[in-house]
Amino acid sequence: MEASAVQPHGGDLAAASALFPQAPRPWIDLSTGINPWPYPLPDIPANAWTRLPEPGQERALCAAAATAYGVADPALLVAAPGSQILIQTLPFLRPPGHVQVLAPTYGEHAPAWARAGHQVEQVAGLPDPQGPLPEVLLLVNPNNPDGRIISPAPLLALAEALAARGGWLVVDEAFCDLMPALSLAPRIGRPGLLVLRSFGKFYGLAGLRLGFLLGPDGLVAAMADRLGPWRVAGPAMLVASQALADIDWQAATRARLASARQALQRALTGAGIVPVGSTDLFQLVRSPAGRDLWADLAAVGIWTRRFPDRPGLVRIGHPADAHDFGRVCKILNQ
Ligand SMILES: Cc1ncc(COP(=O)(O)O)c(C=O)c1O
Numbered sequence: 358m359e360a361s362a363v364q365p366h367g368g369d370l371a372a373a374s375a376l377f378p379q380a381p382r383p384w385i386d387l388s389t390g391i392n393p394w395p396y397p398l399p400d401i402p403a404n405a406w407t408r409l410p411e412p413g414q415e416r417a418l419c420a421a422a423a424t425a426y427g428v429a430d431p432a433l434l435v436a437a438p439g440s441q442i443l444i445q446t447l448p449f450l451r452p453p454g455h456v457q458v459l460a461p462t463y464g465e466h467a468p469a470w471a472r473a474g475h476q477v478e479q480v481a482g483l484p485d486p487q488g489p490l491p492e493v494l495l496l497v498n499p500n501n502p503d504g505r506i507i508s509p510a511p512l513l514a515l516a517e518a519l520a521a522r523g524g525w526l527v528v529d530e531a532f533c534d535l536m537p538a539l540s541l542a543p544r545i546g547r548p549g550l551l552v553l554r555s556f557g558k559f560y561g562l563a564g565l566r567l568g569f570l571l572g573p574d575g576l577v578a579a580m581a582d583r584l585g586p587w588r589v590a591g592p593a594m595l596v597a598s599q600a601l602a603d604i605d606w607q608a609a610t611r612a613r614l615a616s617a618r619q620a621l622q623r624a625l626t627g628a629g630i631v632p633v634g635s636t637d638l639f640q641l642v643r644s645p646a647g648r649d650l651w652a653d654l655a656a657v658g659i660w661t662r663r664f665p666d667r668p669g670l671v672r673i674g675h676p677a678d679a680h681d682f683g684r685v686c687k688i689l690n691q
Pocket of ligand 1: 438439440441442463497501529531532554555556557563566567568
């Protein structure tokens with residue numbers, strides 16, 4: 358594999374090993390924005406594996422998600438095996454039109470809309486609600502990879518203006534568990550406002566594959582129809598129903614991630630590396646002049662995320678323990 362090969366996402370340690378065969382193992386994987394301190398897995402009864410998931414389990418999951426996200430009614434959300442599948446399915450739920458994606462952002466949105474025949478434009482700023490508008494406006498809040506945040510008020514004004522012409526505002530809130538006050542989930546139900554939530558990142562259980570679409574009930578029902586029955590695995594529903602209801606764990610995790618962010622930020626700035634954006638789950642930094650930080654870290658077994666279309670930028674997640682943190686600091690300071 359070429360060192361210049363495109364790395365569309367983090368988390369691919371086989372690619373890391375192919376690119377850096379000499380790097381010491383095991384890899385310290387900081388290439389995703391996934392919480393390294395996951396929700397503790399409960400015991401899973403054998404019948405969660407052997408029986409088909411029952412509708413009652415899904416109702417319990419959606420009720421827990423509605424409460425956790427502040428959605429007024431569980432009928433305003435649908436669960437899916439990860440928000441990625443929702444990202445790819447949503448564009449087929451309306452006729453092709455003009456879609457604006459607030460960029461730079463998570464790279465899966467624009468191609469998903471293009472694949473469904475929409476005309477996709479990447480824009481650098483929000484449109485004026487009084488001016489010309491696309492049919493669909495899509496953004497990630499807080500944004501990946503730069504942590505940009507947009508407060509609810511301008512988004513609600515845009516949602517209203519878009520809805521008035523049959524349009525949609527789609528907000529991917531994959532990282533919004535970190536900042537619940539930012540979420541538009543409590544406003545769900547009004548026409549044209551759609552929100553995507555990802556379970557895996559904040560709860561540190563990305564492999565469980567769970568996400569939600571929040572929106573007007575007709576749209577949620579249309580998505581449920583598209584995805585078909587038994588959308589989410591029984592064990593995933595069991596774990597997530599518990600995690601979404603565990604407000605003590607959620608509060609402790611928010612505090613832990615906030616202080617981890619400060620520690621990582623201190624380590625970076627102490628090494629003369631200035632973060633250009635961040636959330637409590639990751640830092641986006643620019644390689645110091647004359648240095649390829651991504652390659653330096655990879656050479657010693659620390660896998661981070663780079664962006665081939667934005668050379669020099671590196672996204673770094675949290676090391677899971679003091680040992681890994683020390684290894685990262687050592688390389689940063691070299
Ligand atoms: C902004 C954003 N949205 C959605 C996803 C998809 O996440 P998942 O399918 O695990 O819910 C990701 C994954 O990295 C992401 O960064």
